[in-house]
Amino acid sequence: MGSEEFQTARGTRDVLSPETWQFEAMRRLALRWAVRYGYELIETPIFEKSPVFLRVGASTDIVQHERYQFVDAGGDDLTLRPEGTAAVARAYVQHGLASAVQPVKLCYYGPMFRRERPQAGRFRQHTQFGVELFGSRSPLADAEVMLLGCRIVDAAGLRNPEIRVNSLGCDRCRPQYRRALVDFFTARREELCQDCQTRLEQNPLRLLDCKVDVAVRQEAPDLENYWCDDCRAHITTVIEIVAASGQIIRRDRHLVRGLDYYTRTVFEVGHPGLGDQVALFGGGRYDGLTANLGGESVPSVGFGMGIERLLSALPTALPTLVPDRAYVAHLPGFERQAYLWALKLRDEGIAVDADMLERSLKAQLKEAGRRARLALIVGGTEWSQGNVAVRDLTQGSQDVVALEEVVEYMKTRLQEGEL
RNA sequence: GUGGAUGUAGCUCAGUUGGUUAGAGCACCAGGUUGUGGCCCUGGGGGUCGGGGGUUCAAGUCCCCUCAUUCACCCCA
Incomplete structure (x- = not known):
C-alpha cells in the first residue's frame, strides 16, 4: 500500500487504464457534439489571479470556503479555478471578443478544483466540460445550450435526460420577489432550520431549495408571480422551444443555483442513479458577468458538466478507441x-x-x-x-x-x- | 465545517471467548512441456494487520487518539 504521505491527496485520485480511455472517449464525444452545434474550443489556465473568481462569486460557498488559493514566490495572489465560466468570461473580455462576430460560442474541457469534503460524485479535483454562448439575449440561446448538454448525455448512453428549469428574474423584478421572500420567511422564522436562519440574511433565494424546511417553503411566494413581462415571455419561450424539440423539460419553482451571477434562466439535469441531489450538468444565463470583469455588459448563457459524474452514471461503457x-x-x-x-x-x-x-x-x-x-x-x-x-x-x-x-x-x- | 460506517497481500475477503512462525481465492512469477498462451498440477514472491499510544504474561482481536476511505448534511459538476 505504501506510505500514507505518498498517496493521492484527499479528494483526488489516479485514473488508470482502462478507465482513462473512458475519459478520453467522453472528451471526444463532448467536443464532437459541441462542434456540431458551432462551438469553438478554448483553453484557459487552471489558475487565475484570485480577483477573477472573487469578483464573480463573492457570496458563494465555492469561492468563500472552497478555494485553493495561494501566494506564489513572486507575491501574486492566485487561485486554482473552481469553475469555468469566470475564466472564459475573463478571456472574452481580455481578448476583445466583444468586437468579434457575435454570438461567440466557446466550449472548454478540463480540471476544476474545490476544497470540499469528498463523497459520492464529489471530488476536490474534477473534470468539467462546459459551454458559454456570449452575445445573445434570445431564448434560443438558452434552449440551445440546454439541448446541447442533453444530446451529449443522451449520446453517452443516458437516455431521455430531464431538464429542470426556473427563472430567477432580472434586475427589475427579482428585488421585489426577494423582498417578498424575506418578509414571508422572517414572519415564520421560528419554523426554519439553523442553516436557513443564516441564509435568510445572506442569500434568501437559497431558502427555496432547503431539504429540511420543505413544508414551509411550499407556502413561500412563487417567483412566477413576480416575473416582469419580459422575463415571463423569455422563460416561457425557452420552455416551449425545448419542448418542441422533443426534449423533456419542466419548471421547478424551487430550483436556484449557487453561483450568484445568474439572471433569468437557471437549469439542471440530474440522474436518479446518482441521487437526486447531484446534477450531471447545470447552468444558466448571466447577463452581467462580463461587466463585472471590466468589459461591457454582454448577455450570455452556459453550463458546466461533471464528467466523473456522467461517466459513473452510464449503464454501459463507452466504445473503446484502442485498436487491436x-x-x-x-x-x-x-x-x-x-x-x-x-x-x-x-x-x-x-x-x-x-x-x-x-x-x-x-x-x-x-x-x-x-x-x-x-x-x-x-x-x-x-x-x-x-x-x-x-x-x-x-x-x-x-x-x-x-x-x-x-x-x-x-x-x-x-x-x-x-x- | 457537522454526523454515521469501514480500514488484514496488487484486488475481493476469512481470521472462533485475546493464545505459537497471519490465511484463502483471484492476480503475478517459475516449472511440469529446452517451438506455442488460455485449462490442469506443483512450487515461489508478496503483509510494519492504516498509524501512534494504552490494557495484558500475550493484541489483527479490547480501549483511546490520529489518519485515510466511504455515506449523509452543507454546497455543488
Missing part, C-alpha cells in the same frame, strides 16, 4: 529480429508489443494472450524459409505467412482504433 494489438514473440536467439519487426509494424500503423524480459516463448505467448489479438513468432523453420508464424490468440488458429506479406496480412486481421 499484435505481439511479436521470438524463439531463443531471435530477440533482435523480432524487435526490428515490431518497429517495422509500428511504422505501418499497427499497435505492437515485443518481449523485453528475455522470457521463454511460453511466457511470451502468455503475455501476448492477455494484451494482443495476434502473435508473430519469429525464428525456427518458418523463419529459415522466409516465413513467419502468425497465431490468432482469440481463436487459437495459426497461419504461416511469407515475410513480404506480413504487413498486409496483419492489417486485414486487426481492427483499427482511433488512437
